[in-house]
Amino acid sequence: MVITTTVTTDQSKTPVAAGRVLILLDGSRLSLAALEAAAEIAAARQAEVVGIFVEESNLLRAAGFGFAREVGGSSGLARPLEAATLEARLQALANQVRHRLQQTMAPRGLTQTLKLCRGRVAEEVLNLMRPEDLVVLGRVGWSGIPGTRMGSTARVLLRQAPGDVLLWTECRPRHQNRVVVLLNHGQGANHRAVRVGAELARRSNQPLSVLIRTPPGDDQAVVADILTYLQREGMVARVKQIPVASAGAAVRALQAEGATQLVVSRTSNLLADQGMETLLSALNLPMTVTP
8 A cells, every 4th residue: 555645844944065076077978968967966065076087997908908909889890909099098088078077167166176097987986985975977988888777887886885876867858857765664774865855856946755665564653754854854745655566666656756866775675786777777867876
């Protein structure tokens, strides 16, 4: 059975100040779209922005071998992967990224820096990130194909990042627009996920839904707890209990809510590999994962 409760209160409460906004940049189309999203978040929070550009060490190492080849994305032709050529290309790309970062942040009056790193992408981001930070990145980069699947860097960050992770994707306009927080019953990180959802709802001027996956016959304690928290935060929200079922059932509940942005805690069992792929394949929308 699904129980719906609506809270109507004043929405004027200012969200708590957060840490820095980190944006992972590789020059791909989706990373530049994520840059715009990061700028909006940073402007709302008045947060410092740190751009991160990583020269992938494995790629540079591979270029040192005479047999290494690269294949043109449009031509399909193979050509030698030369170290000097690759270094020059990465330097040019870093300059382009730096210019785009400044161009995006300067009109908003935001403090911004670009960190140039060399190593494994996920490891470099984790080394720079603090628990209070938010990292924003495209679901896939140059090495991935835009679509339903998630890149390897995103997978590592979702599982290991000490702060919040926003996976950005370009979603299609919908008739309904709602920020949805999806929780398991009894999750210890409930309030952090709900707080992030509340901030998203305020910033995007969208309604908020909290969906709680609960076993049959569960009491209302967790709903009451979240409602109390939302009232204290001054939020208009809809809180629903939905049955604990498959990832497909969760997808249908999210679609019924008209979700355009999703917040989920890392501790959710829906983030197991199969459940994650089900969510991603069915829902093309930005997703924030909290620790």
